[in-house]
């Protein structure tokens with residue numbers, strides 16, 4: 001019986017905005033899993049609290065944790081998990097930095113749903129799990145599908161595998177800069193707003209990740225980079241030649 005799962009980080013090879021949807025923005029992006037940066041989530045049988053018990057080094061309260069939110073959503077479909085998680089802990093070995101544009105919270109929620117689906121023999125299809133996951137965070141559906149590389153559109157709910165050779169990605173996260181996604185989208189909307197055309201979007205979505213990075217500058221690859229720089233000017237110090245910016249930051253990455 002599988003009792004633990006790796007919860008990988010992601011980077012956005014490119015991230016362009018295609019439009020507005022209420023308070024959110026529609027994205028056109030290539031997501032790639034980072035194979036050497038992951039948290040490990042386990043179900044361990046020594047919960048003595050008789051209530052939901054999440055163990056790990058998190059910067060937020062359990063009620064705000066994406067894993068707890070995923071548990072609450074799944075419990076609506078499968079009430080028996082309530083009793084199970086009064087006896088079992090959820091233990092997380094946390095390595096992915098938070099506020100880093102690496103999707104750590106979303107990845108953890110997805111990994112929990114994928115592991116629970118197997119552990120409790122639910123046999124939910126990926127599409128169903130992705131719909132449940134989308135209620136927790138924009139990036140959760142990508143992680144549910146477990147693709148190494150995918151084109152992601154909508155507000156993250158449309159995920160299409162992109163077949164390409166596996167990429168070896170190095171990530172650098174400036175520890176003292178914590179990027180707040182909402183604030184950066186607000187800057188984008190107020191001062192940097194632009195939309196990618198359908199034609200440009202298709203061109204990027206068809207290109208291999210390495211070709212995209214050879215073709216675009218850091219500013220061209222990620223529409224949130226300039227709004228993030230405006231909010232956190234110190235980011236500039238880390239923007240070395242050949243490095244790109246992931247999500248709403250603060251992480252930089254390059255393909256080795």
Ligand SMILES: C[C@](O)(CO)[C@H](O)COP(=O)(O)OP(=O)(O)OC[C@H]1O[C@@H](n2ccc(N)nc2=O)[C@H](O)[C@@H]1O
Pocket residue numbers: 012015023024025026027101103106137138139155156181182183185247248
């Ligand atoms: C930009 C990405 O990092 C790309 O991977 C993600 O789509 C961000 O996803 P996330 O961190 O899960 O974002 P959420 O926690 O859902 O949203 C935080 C805030 O960012 C803004 N937001 C987020 C995602 C999106 N597509 N449009 C937005 O405008 C919204 O104001 C939202 O209130």
Ligand SMILES: Nc1ncnc2c1ncn2[C@@H]1O[C@H](COP(=O)(O)OP(=O)(O)OP(=O)(O)O)[C@@H](O)[C@H]1O
Pocket residue numbers: 058059060064065066067097098099100101102103104105106108109139179181247248249
């Ligand atoms: N399981 C979790 N792991 C990490 N952070 C979590 C988790 N659950 C909730 N959070 C909270 O979510 C917020 C953002 O964390 P997260 O690591 O997902 O975002 P991020 O680095 O901005 O990723 P991205 O912008 O790519 O979605 C923080 O307030 C963090 O405390």
